Amino acid sequence: MDFVAGTFAEPQRPEGVIEDRCPADLSVLLGRHGWALSQVDRAVDAARAAQPSWAARPGGERAALVRRIGEVLKGRAEELARAIALDVGKPLWESRAEVQACVAKAAITVEDGLRLVAPFPAPGQPDAECRFRPLGVVAVLGPFNFPVHLPNGHVLPALACGNTVVFKPSEIAPHAAELYARCLAESGVPPGAFNLVQGPGPVGAALAAHPGVDGVLFTGSWAVGQAIQRASLGQTKLLALEMGGKNAALVLRDADLDKAVYDALFSAFVSAGQRCTAASRLIVEGPPARADAVAARIAAAAERLSIGHPLREGVFMGPLASEPGLEKFLAGSRAAPETMLEPRALSPGGLRGWYVTPGVHRVRARTGSAYEREELFGPDLAVYDSSSEEEAVAIANSTDYGLAASVHTASREAFERCLSTLDCGVVNWNAPTVGASGRLPFGGLKRSGNHRPAGLYSALYCAAPVAILQGEPRLDRAKLAPGVGWVDE
Numbered sequence: 230m231d232f233v234a235g236t237f238a239e240p241q242r243p244e245g246v247i248e249d250r251c252p253a254d255l256s257v258l259l260g261r262h263g264w265a266l267s268q269v270d271r272a273v274d275a276a277r278a279a280q281p282s283w284a285a286r287p288g289g290e291r292a293a294l295v296r297r298i299g300e301v302l303k304g305r306a307e308e309l310a311r312a313i314a315l316d317v318g319k320p321l322w323e324s325r326a327e328v329q330a331c332v333a334k335a336a337i338t339v340e341d342g343l344r345l346v347a348p349f350p351a352p353g354q355p356d357a358e359c360r361f362r363p364l365g366v367v368a369v370l371g372p373f374n375f376p377v378h379l380p381n382g383h384v385l386p387a388l389a390c391g392n393t394v395v396f397k398p399s400e401i402a403p404h405a406a407e408l409y410a411r412c413l414a415e416s417g418v419p420p421g422a423f424n425l426v427q428g429p430g431p432v433g434a435a436l437a438a439h440p441g442v443d444g445v446l447f448t449g450s451w452a453v454g455q456a457i458q459r460a461s462l463g464q465t466k467l468l469a470l471e472m473g474g475k476n477a478a479l480v481l482r483d484a485d486l487d488k489a490v491y492d493a494l495f496s497a498f499v500s501a502g503q504r505c506t507a508a509s510r511l512i513v514e515g516p517p518a519r520a521d522a523v524a525a526r527i528a529a530a531a532e533r534l535s536i537g538h539p540l541r542e543g544v545f546m547g548p549l550a551s552e553p554g555l556e557k558f559l560a561g562s563r564a565a566p567e568t569m570l571e572p573r574a575l576s577p578g579g580l581r582g583w584y585v586t587p588g589v590h591r592v593r594a595r596t597g598s599a600y601e602r603e604e605l606f607g608p609d610l611a612v613y614d615s616s617s618e619e620e621a622v623a624i625a626n627s628t629d630y631g632l633a634a635s636v637h638t639a640s641r642e643a644f645e646r647c648l649s650t651l652d653c654g655v656v657n658w659n660a661p662t663v664g665a666s667g668r669l670p671f672g673g674l675k676r677s678g679n680h681r682p683a684g685l686y687s688a689l690y691c692a693a694p695v696a697i698l699q700g701e702p703r704l705d706r707a708k709l710a711p712g713v714g715w716v717d718e
């Protein structure tokens with residue numbers, strides 16, 4: 230269902246229907262959501278109409294709404310977590326953590342984010358100051374893997390800064406998105422300030438290219454991010470693009486191997502490998518035999534991971550979120566050079582869903598193949614050996630992406646050296662690649678982003694700075710420019 234101008238309704242003349250089946254049990258139909266391109270115009274019109282009065286409200290009032298949204302999300306946390314688990318197959322323990330991140334984002338936005346866009350005087354220049362103004366109407370385009378947290382990470386700062394929003398969620402997660410919209414409605418968001426339009430890619434494309442949209446806040450794949458960039462050529466809207474990753478975990482010679490192996494296992498296979506920060510490459514410094522031993526340990530541990538229905542207690546990995554995702558993953562993983570653990574589709578307990586077992590591979594000679602460079606977005610880890618720390622960093626950097634990396638080492642100096650040479654926006658020390666703080670900026674280099682990081686910095690792309698110089702109210706004849714030839718009349 231869509232939410233436009235304060236009303237939940239199906240499009241009057243749908244052009245298509247999303248049949249939302251649970252990827253963990255295809256016999257369960259979660260809902261049917263009609264979609265229509267004309268809803269994009271309606272939602273943008275509603276957002277445009279609502280924007281001036283929303284921006285004119287005192288900042289404190291907007292911040293209070295954001296806090297209320299956080300409270301409503303908290304109050305409906307379990308319901309939301311179950312909706313996420315069923316929509317995308319994410320185990321309940323992880324879905325609950327996703328909702329907690331949404332709740333935390335409300336406080337972070339109000340307490341830390343808005344501080345970044347607070348007016349400030351020019352240092353040492355009393356006649357100059359900076360204020361921030363909203364962009365206007367922003368489109369939020371969400372991915373399936375964090376179907377609520379990542380859109381919410383754009384929506385809350387956008388509203389707090391005085392923008393109005395049209396949200397197009399992933400077509401894989403319409404159920405969770407509708408529940409999120411219901412939480413915003415319950416929080417008292419004014420009609421038109423937040424709108425939800427369901428639909429597949431073409432609805433997103435129409436929204437991103439809409440002339441009534443001033444900013445596109447996108448989280449998704451590099452391919453779609455590029456399409457959005459191309460479609461907006463010649464337009465003046467702001468693009469904040471959070472895209473994919475091909476992330477590496479580095480294990481240096483002095484690393485604690487138990488910790489490094491556990492973190493790599495977690496980084497590669499949590500969310501069934503469907504995280505932008507998932508480790509898909511593990512680079513082990515030392516002789517090839519050390520990497521062989523690590524790869525064998527990880528393959529053995531990966532075989533023991535519990536895979537099953539996301540609502541079942543004790544499950545580590547649910548299914549992949551969609552059939553195309555599963556097919557792409559299996560085809561990509563099959564292209565790996567040397568297989569230690571081959572991924573295969575499965576039906577745990579007879580369930581029909583998009584379940585897959587993890588893959589572990591060994592890469593001895595780098596060829597620059599698609600397998601080595603491209604994001605698979607599933608549970609697959611390639612293990613490399615490197616003869617030095619420098620080579621480990623070079624392997625890590627040998628992709629077009631630059632989102633996350635981790636370095637396992639007991640030495641702060643070694644970590645600092647890697648930090649200064651890894652081309653990534655997230656570099657963790659003795660921690661999984663998938664860890665990130667909401668109180669820090671979050672974004673990547675190269676194909677992983679367009680230098681507009683989200684996380685704490687999301688407020689920065691939701692507001693435009695305006696530089697103000699204050700002059701004399703009356704003409705000061707002593708300050709006329711040379712050669713003006715001014716004559717008083």
Ligand code: NAD
Pocket residue numbers: 370371372373374375379397398399400428429430431432433434435437448449450451452453454456457471472473474504505506604606632672673677
């Ligand atoms: P996707 O790019 O396929 O889709 C993202 C959204 O864009 C969806 O809502 C989709 O309907 C919409 N869309 C599709 N075609 C469009 C078009 N032409 N114009 C506008 N919108 C369009 O991504 P996904 O499969 O949902 O999510 C997985 C991807 O997201 C992975 O690449 C992952 O790494 C990335 N991701 C990045 C981050 C980050 O913060 N950097 C976080 C999560 C996921």
